[in-house]
């Protein structure tokens with residue numbers, strides 16, 4: 019049975035004022051492709067629902083809205099300009115996708131009840147690739163999915179239905195232009211996705227996506243030539259293997275409109291890869307890149323490569339170092355249509371990590387930033403955690419690889435090294451729940467990720483406000499209160515979970531709920547090294563040496579505990595509990611205080627939400643309320659487990675004499 023779904027931020031509410039109605043009499047476009055058609059029909063649909071205007075198609079002379087392709091206007095295929103003058107609205111671009119993005123921008127303005135008079139906006143997307151990775155499996159489950167089952171797959175079948183279109187609309191409305199529909203861990207029947215068996219459904223899906231300017235990508239199994247093609251190896255230097263991939267590519271590009279390419283997780287966490295044959299990641303990636311190059315295809319190769327069998331007793335090995343160790347020596351060895359996909363931090367999507375040193379390290383390799391809006395380690399969409407402030411910090415981080423234009427955002431937008439194959443990708447947080455994201459407030463991360471990748475100049479507050487206006491309307495009280503909850507949420511989550519960048523104090527396997535030593539004596543390389551004197555991993559030059567992977571200035575900042583930003587202190591240093599932080603408190607007191615604060619802020623967020631009962635739709639109110647009640651009590655559990663653990667380790671009492679068990 020197909021589950022119902024809501025329209026999220028595209029649920030248009032009838033505008034209360036008529037200021038904009040005059041603009042929406044009729045529409046003209048000189049675009050002739052499918053995306054221009056989509057732009058027109060999206061505009062017509064929104065004008066009707068938001069303003070009650072039935073827009074006809076009109077001629078250039080008479081139309082009140084003109085969606086115009088203007089060659090060589092400097093906007094590129096995806097940029098747009100919106101101009102209003104004398105009651106007429108013009109959306110211009112060099113490409114139809116730009117027109118569609120311009121239309122969605124106009125719709126957002128209408129949803130925000132913003133006047134259009136005299137409007138003049140010009141936007142060119144910050145990142146060339148703005149991508150979502152779904153970790154959906156073909157049995158319908160989702161790896162790290164917290165909002166129901168997959169809407170792409172069920173029982174080994176590919177689903178293409180109304181929801182596919184609804185999804186494409188949501189993604190495209192915030193500027194997403196590429197989507198990987200299947201899990202990076204490609205096993206079982208997912209390996210067959212590139213076979214003929216699924217061609218009809220994938221064709222239909224890529225057609226829907228293409229109508230919204232979205233390129234379909236597939237995750238592939240590096241060992242597919244063996245599993246599907248009956249070859250004895252998947253050696254990238256074997257001509258038969260190369261030929262096999264060439265034929266696969268010819269077939270896929272032949273039948274899937276706008277097909278983008280492949281995403282590959284190789285030699286990581288048990289996945290097959292070039293190492294088996296004594297080949298490098300570059301050889302593996304380049305072989306695939308050659309197979310797709312003539313179709314303009316891309317290979318996106320993940321840098322999440324580390325030894326997941328390491329020995330916790332050995333204090334010199336350090337998982338944090340492995341991404342850099344594996345990929346830096348290959349800088350410059352990848353084809354132009356290969357993009358390395360790098361997680362924001364060197365570990366794995368913890369609530370706080372330093373930025374991966376591959377950003378600013380790699381100079382001759384296309385790279386893409388990978389973040390996770392699926393809240394694997396940040397409350398699994400049962401806790402509210404608005405992640406945009408984290409993403410913004412990552413993007414603004416100065417890598418010191420140049421005098422200027424050295425921020426992560428400069429690198430992934432191509433500004434630093436002049437790359438065009440680069441961008442930003444999020445591991446998606448959607449599922450077939452009615453509201454798409456399980457927690458209604460988690461939709462802010464999906465919306466926000468798209469908006470930020472399109473426009474990195476937006477502030478996280480602006481993004482939150484846009485999302486709130488589109489989702490809940492413009493009531494100032496709603497705006498103020500939900501903004502407050504969103505803006506509090508990441509710092510609050512950080513306060514009641516693992517302190518000062520150390521991470522990992524979660525239950526192993528499913529990664530939810532407190533478990534201070536859960537990963538401490540295991541093989542995953544994820545340690546906090548707490549003892550009765552202190553806590554933290556010494557990654558300084560005299561420790562594991564990880565801090566040395568950064569450019570000099572940053573290496574010095576992280577490598578010395580006096581210079582290290584305190585929010586990352588325990589990531590880089592082993593610190594005694596009685597060490598005084600710059601705020602004058604001891605480390606242990608800071609741990610106690612933040613945990614009490616975090617838990618009480620979780621309760622405060624619930625109270626704020628409860629005060630909105632009469633203001634938001636009942637079903638939404640109750641869904642969120644239930645989750646926030648859980649969050650508030652779960653935050654107390656976190657507080658108590660963490661504080662008790664450190665009290666028992668250190669035997670240093672809380673200065674304020676609060677109850678610690």
Ligand code: BDP
Nearest residue numbers: 161162202203283322366394
């Ligand atoms: C980790 C997840 C695991 C993924 C892996 C990855 O726990 O399920 O397979 O990342 O990114 O965060 O490949």
